[in-house]
Amino acid sequence: MPRFFTNELDENNIVLTGSDANHIGRSLRMRPGEEVTVCCNGTDYRCTIGSITAEAVYLDLVDKHRCAAEPNIxxxxxxxxxxxxxxxxxxxxxxxxxxxxxxxxxxxxxxxxxxxxxxxxxxxxxxxxxxxxxxxxxxxxxxxxxxxxxxxxxxxxxxxxxxxxxxxxxxxxxxxxxxxxxxxxxxxxxxxxxxxxxxxxxxxxxxxxxxxxxxxxxxxxxxxxxxxxxxxxxxxxxxxx
CATH class of the missing domain: 3.40.1280.10 (SPOUT methyltransferase, trefoil knot domain)
Known part of the structure; x- marks a missing residue:
């Protein structure tokens, strides 16, 4: 599942812009309904793509959990x-x-x-x-x-x-x-x-x-x-x- 990083995240309005949005829409050619993971400060947010525009990708939150790959030190x-x-x-x-x-x-x-x-x-x-x-x-x-x-x-x-x-x-x-x-x-x-x-x-x-x-x-x-x-x-x- 593709992973993207952000330093700030609003769970009610998860949006990817810039190079991440371009990568999803043009390079990966993903479509609404497909899943991506957004990582913010050690927490993984599993999302589905709601819609894609030329400038942004709008996501719907499915669930979240602490990233299992992150050490506790x-x-x-x-x-x-x-x-x-x-x-x-x-x-x-x-x-x-x-x-x-x-x-x-x-x-x-x-x-x-x-x-x-x-x-x-x-x-x-x-x-x-x-x-x-x-x-x-x-x-x-x-x-x-x-x-x-x-x-x-x-x-x-x-x-x-x-x-x-x-x-x-x-x-x-x-x-x-x-x-x-x-x-x-x-x-x-x-x-x-x-x-x-x-x-x-x-x-x-x-x-x-x-x-x-x-x-x-x-x-x-x-x-x-x-x-x-x-x-x-x-x-x-x-x-x-």
Missing amino acids: EVTLFQAVPKLDKLEYIIQKSVELGASRIVPVLTRRCISRPDPKDFERKKLPRLNKIAEEAAKQSGRGIIPEVTNMVSLSEAISMMEKLDRTVIFYEEEGGCSFGEVGFEGAETVGIFIGSEGGFDREEAEAAVKTGAKQVWLGRRILRCETAPITALSILMFLTNNM
Whole structure:
């Protein structure tokens, strides 16, 4: 069933306009009576098409329920900036696995060092489009946000507001993922390094502000493998698979 997203919804007057209406009427060639799902803030609204005009699609509400694909925790992935093709892949798979927000972080060992203004103007719209497409494909109830690139200090300030944060550091030490303890946590952060990993001082700075140092064994994972592995384990541990 086709899925469409909105930030505001009036249950008595559900209308899709713009590109969504165009997609329904022209690309999908849907007709009155067919069903679509409208997602708003984690709730799925199952609707039938009442009528279609050149500018809008008018829907009739059938039922609504919390999106079953949405985790019961909000997960922010703090990803040290890798090369752009890797970042695109990480965003796509992280959204599929249940991340609620992806924050690109510029750390010392990042090989890719895009200009912040260029990143915001040229790259960020594409990255959010990838997140939107992945959300639709995987049946999410929200479109996870890809934020603008931030510094390490800005990322740490964001982490301090979360219930739990884990940092994956390639040096031995810390604890296993299962020892962190996510009971009662509603917001969780995962901090992953770039191709060059973390500088020791960066890792220590994150730990000093409350992040738990975690390692995934003796094999060093690629920067695009680590977030997928970490999110998969987190979703399993919190019964969100």
